[in-house]
Each structure stands twice: as structure tokens, then as C-alpha cells.
Amino acid sequence: MSTPTADRRHVSYLGDYCAHCNPAGDQADSCVRLLTLVEPDAVTWRGGKRVTCEYRCTGCGHQWARSDLWNAEQAGFDPKQRSAA
């Protein structure tokens, strides 16, 4: 009931798992997931529903990008207020 959503967002903000350190992803043990969860270096939004997040694993240096994982609202953008930056 009183789950601190702000804190949870802080921990896993737009996170993804490094496919090298954690091939099992969501299926891995929770401690493994915590260790391999990477926050994006860059978040790109070109309008629309989806954002592109670029990650770099601090453990192994693997770099990747996901554009199918998070949407604009989750990234803090408002799809209805699309402003040309």
C-alpha cells in the first residue's frame, strides 16, 4: 500500500540486464538480476511511444541499445506534449 514508487524507480530506472553477465535475464536469481541491471547511458526519444535506451555494462563493457523495452511515459516524457527540442 505504501510502496515507495519513487525509490523503486530510482533503483531500476529504465534498466536492462547485460546479456553477457546475465544471459538468463528475468529468469536469473534476484541477486544476479540486481548485479547485472544496467541503467541507460543515454535515452533518446524521437516522439511516439517508444524510447531508445543505450546501455554500457560496468562489469564487462558490453554495449547495447534497446528501443522495444521502455515507453515514453516510463522514461518521464509526455507523449501528448511532444515538443521539438
Ligand SMILES: [Zn+2]
Ligand atoms: Zn556485462
